[in-house]
Amino acid sequence: MKKKIVLAAVLTAICIFAGCSFKEPEPESTTAESTVPAETTTEETTAKETTEPPSQEETTPEETSEPEISGSRIIIATDMHYLARELTDFQSSFTNRVEHEDGKVMQYVWEITDAFIYEVKKENPDLVILSGDLTYNGEWESHIEFAEKLEEIEEAGIPVIVIPGNHDINNRYAVRFSGDSVQGIESIEAEDFEDIYQNFGYNEAVSRDSASLSYVYQVNDYTRALMLDSCQYYPRNLVGGMIKNDTYDWIEEQMEEAWNLGMNVIPVAHHNLLDESEVYLEDCTIEHSEQLIDQLESWEVPLFLSGHLHVQHHMRSGEDSGIYEIVTSSLTTPPCQYGILDYGDDGSFQYHTKALDMEGWAKQAGVTNKELLNFNEFGKQFLSKVFYNLAQDEFKRLDSLKNLTPNQREQMAKVYAELNVACSSGKVFEIRDKAMAKNGYKLWMDEGYPSILSQYLEWIVRDGTKDYNVLTGE
Numbered sequence: 203m204k205k206k207i208v209l210a211a212v213l214t215a216i217c218i219f220a221g222c223s224f225k226e227p228e229p230e231s232t233t234a235e236s237t238v239p240a241e242t243t244t245e246e247t248t249a250k251e252t253t254e255p256p257s258q259e260e261t262t263p264e265e266t267s268e269p270e271i272s273g274s275r276i277i278i279a280t281d282m283h284y285l286a287r288e289l290t291d292f293q294s295s296f297t298n299r300v301e302h303e304d305g306k307v308m309q310y311v312w313e314i315t316d317a318f319i320y321e322v323k324k325e326n327p328d329l330v331i332l333s334g335d336l337t338y339n340g341e342w343e344s345h346i347e348f349a350e351k352l353e354e355i356e357e358a359g360i361p362v363i364v365i366p367g368n369h370d371i372n373n374r375y376a377v378r379f380s381g382d383s384v385q386g387i388e389s390i391e392a393e394d395f396e397d398i399y400q401n402f403g404y405n406e407a408v409s410r411d412s413a414s415l416s417y418v419y420q421v422n423d424y425t426r427a428l429m430l431d432s433c434q435y436y437p438r439n440l441v442g443g444m445i446k447n448d449t450y451d452w453i454e455e456q457m458e459e460a461w462n463l464g465m466n467v468i469p470v471a472h473h474n475l476l477d478e479s480e481v482y483l484e485d486c487t488i489e490h491s492e493q494l495i496d497q498l499e500s501w502e503v504p505l506f507l508s509g510h511l512h513v514q515h516h517m518r519s520g521e522d523s524g525i526y527e528i529v530t531s532s533l534t535t536p537p538c539q540y541g542i543l544d545y546g547d548d549g550s551f552q553y554h555t556k557a558l559d560m561e562g563w564a565k566q567a568g569v570t571n572k573e574l575l576n577f578n579e580f581g582k583q584f585l586s587k588v589f590y591n592l593a594q595d596e597f598k599r600l601d602s603l604k605n606l607t608p609n610q611r612e613q614m615a616k617v618y619a620e621l622n623v624a625c626s627s628g629k630v631f632e633i634r635d636k637a638m639a640k641n642g643y644k645l646w647m648d649e650g651y652p653s654i655l656s657q658y659l660e661w662i663v664r665d666g667t668k669d670y671n672v673l674t675g676e
Contacts, residue, residue, distance in 0.1 A: 274328040274422050278541040279318065280509025281335040281532035285311055286343035289378045296379035302595060304512060305588045305626060306534040307581065313574060314534050315351055317563035323358045329421055330360060333509045334367025334472030339375045340389035345398050352402055363403035363419050365429045366395050367472040367510065372435040392435065403429060409456055413448035418456050424547040426460055430471040432488050443473025444489040457501045466549045469498060470507045476527045478515050480661045481654065486511055499525050504549050504675050514555060514628030515670045526675050528553055536581030537627050555671040582623065589619035596655050603653060610645055617642030618655060621662050630666025638663055
């Protein structure tokens, strides 16, 4: 359990300043035929001391001059992959990418963003956290346009804080879609990211890390957000994540300061702290993350937030103890959901997801597009089609699968799509047993190797035994 909070005598002294992926192809100026599945030891710290709160006489609610602060409601969204409208003409190069990628509804990313902003205003949380992959592939125009969208939330009196994801900086796959071709364009650098998003955490930071884009944000009098830049973008952009040695030193300084002030700390990174996926460890879990786990657990940090995986998931470092990690799924992948975290002043928390009400937003916005007005069914069918296509692409790619009959491929592609749709939303448990009984699944297990898709399906059914959309920690 998190340490007791130091009371007002200490707090008044505080000055508050404020998917994992397969490898992507190089952008070309010729016909775009290839498809791109996108993302996808320190020694024990010496005992820390806290100031015991002074005793106070009990008071009734009528005698209390100010209401007791119980915590903050935080909305968490990740992997928006926003693309500036001017960067696509919606022709074959764009539609081919959308239908064979990883399930992001890129053809409606603008509407999804507007619907999210609309819902955030209705929810009126204390804070919005966006944990990276803000843009499709780091395009300068996409960052500028997305930051302008975020201003709408800030203007409603709701603070927004961001960190970069592996897609956002120095990305050689930044592209413009035109006709049947894609052209490489300019991506931003690290200093550009801080400048563009200065109003979304950086200007209000209590502390900045000189070695990365990490910073500390004061959520309320009792809690700070430790926003960690886990990305590798120099000398070239990499999918996998890592924390720099100098950043670990900075983290320790921030944890010690927060402990001495009686502060809770919520660490947030784009990449995963724990091995949330047994298949995509190298590109998803922070390299040498055991160092960060030991560091955070030595300060009794209860919760870590991340994204990157495009799958709704959570787990704990130990079977019955240790730090929890919640991975929120991609906002632009159906069911297009975000997380709502009620974080108590004592370090307790309750988390659940909420799917965007795209249909409700479309009606109030006067939209006539039938796919948006019936987005619940459209999104499910779209995502199923994308995963179906990925399976069919795999049959063409691997010689060991080319001898399968068309009927066998059809059965395998359908069950692959069915299980992946459920996995994206963290609800495999609802269909697991029926899917495993299907001939398509048995074919994957008997004939699917060495395809990584068969390994992924095996992990999905082994892991999918509970609802990953809710979690409570005390």
